[in-house]
Amino acid sequence: MDDLQIASDADSEQSLWRDWLASKAAKVRTRLFFFYSHWVRVVVAHLYSRYPHPLAEWNDYVNLASIGLLQAIDRFDPQLGNSFKAYAEPYIKGSVLKGLACYVKDRRTPESERLASLAQESGGGEDLSDLERIANVAIDLAFGYFLEMGVIEQEPVDNNPLSLYEAERGSLDLAELVKHLPANERQVIEGHYFQHLSFSQVSELMGVSKSRVSQLHGSALKRLRGAHRGIDDDQF
Template sequence: MERARTAPLMLPTQEEAALWAAARAGDVAARGRLIDAYLPFARIMAARQYAARVDYDIEFDDYLQYATVGLIESVDRFDPAYGNLFKTFAAHRIQGAVANGLEQLSEKRVQIATRRRLLAERRDCAATALGAGADLFQQLAEVALSLALGFTLEDAAGSAQAGAEAPPHPYGALEMVQLRARLQALVAGLPPRERLVIKSHYLNHLPFNQIADSMGISKGRVSQLHRSALEQLRKSMHAMRACDLAW
């Protein structure tokens, strides 16, 4: 049953030649017929790359999806007038489509995992600062405020590297520009070690353990410097009384 499902669909030579000619002339039905005929070939190519995988976190369906994309691109670009076999032409493109797709997928997964780890560190840092005596509402409020300030710091750091997209409302755009400028100035005014922790964490997206290694201190000390920096920034912004966030 599996063999029947994955075996390539054999087209008579004359029929396939007619389909290629029709597809090159813009016949959508002929194009679809060719794609259907070679889908089992794309599946075989995906299975080969899946069998040779080193990253076991990615499912076969992802391999098959990218192989199918490569097959469709091959059908659209193949010209039988050059005398090449379609499978030879398509094999390299299918392999490349799978490799490129998996690379982008892996980068996205790494970014998501890094983002989650950074957020978890900030949340734990805020909760730890309160100690066991704090009530639940105070803990939730502290964590929320710390995360809000963290998001604003990331936005300010990103806007310093590249022009950020302005909000649709002109007053909102001006407000955000002012907020980013104030935060950047306040960060620049932090003590050197606190400033280094904030820039490393929010601008370079480094977790606390990597910051600790680079500074030659413990991860716990980095967490303390992070809490101290956020507290100083919150007090400074509260004193300025010109911020949208509720401190």
């Protein structure tokens, strides 16, 4: 079974590169990006432990590495017969180290982008009071933090088996909901929360405007909130 899975992955990888060479379409680059995302996190884990930075967090390393991955995808030529991972690793390492060298800690941008996105979504067409809109925005922000801290990196506060089980169960629930989002909303959530890309980077990756990414982000979190409550949303 393992050999069959390896063969299947290789076929999928080659197919993605053929599609990319033929079209250079943003949606194909996005698929390549997420195809290699697990491997990138393994590389990041090594860089994170070997090159600690007093101001940078895990998410910052992932973000910088993701930029390097995109650069490598744009410049790699699979027809030369080289391994993409061997080709891409120096780009990823270089992006991380250069980013850390001039890194200034500032979390205001992603948080303000999320808030603006959710505030815009909450104002659309619903017969809600101002208090209810504020409450919905707060709940959606919380879902975003759950995605960022729960699905991505599970770090329970202790080694109690029950704590580990509850963290894993909650993460799996949210991860499963994300899988059922419409494709464009899922790409925004995965890119922003799983790969820690800014809205601008997600818009470049997907080939859409930043305002469209903001809109998709707001609608995706609203959909996740409704699904998590067990509401039968016919759009989900």
